[in-house]
Amino acid sequence: DARVTQTPRHKVTEMGQEVTMRCQPILGHNTVFWYRQTMMQGLELLAYFRNRAPLDDSGMPKDRFSAEMPDATLATLKIQPSEPRDSAVYFCASTPDTDTQYFGPGTRLTVL
């Protein structure tokens, strides 16, 4: 049963520290998305990649967030420096086509 995996599942850090979240999409899926979920804003798209190339990162604060796909099996989302307002659950999703997205379990980030 193929699944999207995300690490770490939980992260607690102090303001100003760098945070790296990792996602392994389902093998063969060529499009990868990063979403953020908060109580106030709900689910927001941060960025997405197709065939490892960034297609849209307009939802991401450019000064502190960066997203990359070093290879087809790994997507990363970095925050540097982190701030308390970045506390949220970050989801990765992948898809082999244009519609159904398969979500990972999420990384719950707490920035103190």
Next chain:
Amino acid sequence: AQSVTQLGSHVSVSEGALVLLRCNYSSSVPPYLFWYVQYPNQGLQLLLKYTSAATLVKGINGFEAEFKKSETSFHLTKPSAHMSDAAEYFCAVIGGTSYGKLTFGQGTILTVHP
């Protein structure tokens, strides 16, 4: 651009009662529509999707949804609620030039009482 509005952030039903979760969308082109479910501390799981085929779509766990273009709606229903249906439900849309990009509603938390 496209958007989704879910009417009612919280819905409470009794076990065995009808479940109706409302979703209205806005899209300038024919949309693809989805319902996802999120259980506590888990990721989102696809319940069902409409992709321009049959307007009545059946999904997992006994849920179904009907696409009504004239009403721009895609409401989710289940004839008889079960305790295990308690979760948060998200309606989402892909449309226009937003290739593959889901726009989510704010979510509806479903509570099922014994």
